[in-house]
Amino acid sequence: MKREQLTEFMRRMEPRSVAIVAGAREVTRSNDTHYRFRQDSDFYYLTGFDEPEAIAVISPEAEKPYTLFVRPRDPEKETWDGPRAGVEGAIERYGADAAFPIGDFCMKLQEILQGKRTLYYRLGTDHELDQKIIEEIARMRALGRRGVIPPHTITDTGVILHEMRLIKSESEIALIERAAEITAEAHREAMRAARPGMHEYEVEALIEYMFRRRGATPAYTSIVGSGENATVLHYSANNAAIREGDLLLIDAGAEFQGYAADITRTFPVSGRFNRPQREIYEVVLEAQKACIAMVRPGVSIDELHNRSVELLTEGLVHLGLLQGDLNELIEKEAYKKFYMHRLGHYLGMDVHDVGLYYVDGESRKLEPGMVITVEPGLYVARNQEAKEEYRGIGVRIEDDVLVTAEGHRVLTAGVPKEVEEIEQFIARARVEESSLNRSSFNANPS
Ligand code: GLY
Ligand code: MN
Ligand code: MN
Numbered sequence: 001m002k003r004e005q006l007t008e009f010m011r012r013m014e015p016r017s018v019a020i021v022a023g024a025r026e027v028t029r030s031n032d033t034h035y036r037f038r039q040d041s042d043f044y045y046l047t048g049f050d051e052p053e054a055i056a057v058i059s060p061e062a063e064k065p066y067t068l069f070v071r072p073r074d075p076e077k078e079t080w081d082g083p084r085a086g087v088e089g090a091i092e093r094y095g096a097d098a099a100f101p102i103g104d105f106c107m108k109l110q111e112i113l114q115g116k117r118t119l120y121y122r123l124g125t126d127h128e129l130d131q132k133i134i135e136e137i138a139r140m141r142a143l144g145r146r147g148v149i150p151p152h153t154i155t156d157t158g159v160i161l162h163e164m165r166l167i168k169s170e171s172e173i174a175l176i177e178r179a180a181e182i183t184a185e186a187h188r189e190a191m192r193a194a195r196p197g198m199h200e201y202e203v204e205a206l207i208e209y210m211f212r213r214r215g216a217t218p219a220y221t222s223i224v225g226s227g228e229n230a231t232v233l234h235y236s237a238n239n240a241a242i243r244e245g246d247l248l249l250i251d252a253g254a255e256f257q258g259y260a261a262d263i264t265r266t267f268p269v270s271g272r273f274n275r276p277q278r279e280i281y282e283v284v285l286e287a288q289k290a291c292i293a294m295v296r297p298g299v300s301i302d303e304l305h306n307r308s309v310e311l312l313t314e315g316l317v318h319l320g321l322l323q324g325d326l327n328e329l330i331e332k333e334a335y336k337k338f339y340m341h342r343l344g345h346y347l348g349m350d351v352h353d354v355g356l357y358y359v360d361g362e363s364r365k366l367e368p369g370m371v372i373t374v375e376p377g378l379y380v381a382r383n384q385e386a387k388e389e390y391r392g393i394g395v396r397i398e399d400d401v402l403v404t405a406e407g408h409r410v411l412t413a414g415v416p417k418e419v420e421e422i423e424q425f426i427a428r429a430r431v432e433e434s435s436l437n438r439s440s441f442n443a444n445p446s
């Protein structure tokens with residue numbers, strides 16, 4: 001699968017060009033400990049190689065078009081950090097036409113760049129490598145009289161690669177579906193288990209247990225916000241006690257074999273929405289469903305967002321949270337007090353995936369193979385000037401939607417979101433739990 005992606009990337013490169021694509025480095029957490037390693041998505045997309053300190057050089061017209069620079073085998077280091085593919089493995093297992101130790105990269109850089117008109121390289125992510133490449137180009141310029149010629153153009157690799165990544169292949173869709181399935185299962189489990197008296201982190205732990213037991217990891221820091229914490233968009237402390245009557249907003253997604261899902265559900269921990277909660281929830285839900293229904297090829301992302309703005313503003317007026325003429329309120333962006341983010345984003349290897357949102361100044365139209373999130377929300381902060389009964393309520397509902405030739409397919413439909421559906425789901429879970437408790441009580445009368 002990676003080989004197909006590499007071949008297509010090469011096909012799209014300009015004549016007389018070379019691409020340098022760097023893997024991620026390990027990131028220090030503190031002292032000599034690191035965060036769990038996560039490969040750079042562009043690099044992984046092309047190579048499938050999952051070790052730090054690696055660089056791919058792609059030169060379609062060369063005798064050996066695909067070279068990997070990797071950490072060499074090192075028995076001492078491998079004792080501590082685990083096995084490395086090494087130079088041999090890069091060729092045998094990862095299909096490189098040539099491979100060298102990463103330490104040789106600088107030495108070979110002139111040879112890599114020599115005589116190429118275009119260098120594909122994404123400046124701005126690895127500053128150390130940026131510096132090396134810029135310095136090498138400057139050095140080569142000074143050697144012009146000897147026939148040394150550096151590339152005259154540096155093009156962002158993303159111009160090709162991100163357009164490729166934006167349109168998902170069948171096998172990529174299958175992985176996103178799997179990530180979505182795992183995520184949906186975790187959200188259902190959380191909806192069953194969460195209740196007053198627990199801490200948000202207990203629910204977070206349950207969600208992430210459900211990811212890990214399926215071989216996935218969180219695709220981003222999980223948000224588990226109860227009560228007014230749900231009104232904080234990037235809440236991640238997840239350390240409050242959940243109270244009777246709270247809504248619980250969970251925004252969490254699994255990453256499975258490099259592909260992410262991204263689901264948000266908001267539900268009452270006591271099992272029933274109270275009236276103000278339900279009123280806000282239904283405004284968000286109707287907007288979300290209406291926007292999902294619009295998803296099909298040819299519709300622009302701005303059209304979807306604008307529709308969500310119309311519906312949410314209408315709802316805010318209806319609830320008495322905004323007063324005035326609908327068009328004027330939209331014009332003045334009055335809704336931004338309660339709806340301050342966009343409707344959604346591309347989803348893929350990165351949760352906020354790559355791809356241009358505007359092309360020639362116009363909002364991009366959806367195409368089959370794109371995956372987007374649809375995630376309207378309303379947030380009435382506790383200290384917001386607003387009707388008292390709505391203060392401290394935050395609701396977001398988020399699904400992942402694949403654009404198909406015929407329209408769309410919701411990949412995350414497996415988690416309840418209708419009001420009655422949620423209430424019945426929680427009620428059923430409570431009944432099942434209490435009958436389970438009774439039967440274990442009978443079995444163990446002590
Ligand atoms: N969880 C990140 C987002 O919903 O965009
Ligand atoms: Mn999202
Ligand atoms: Mn999300």
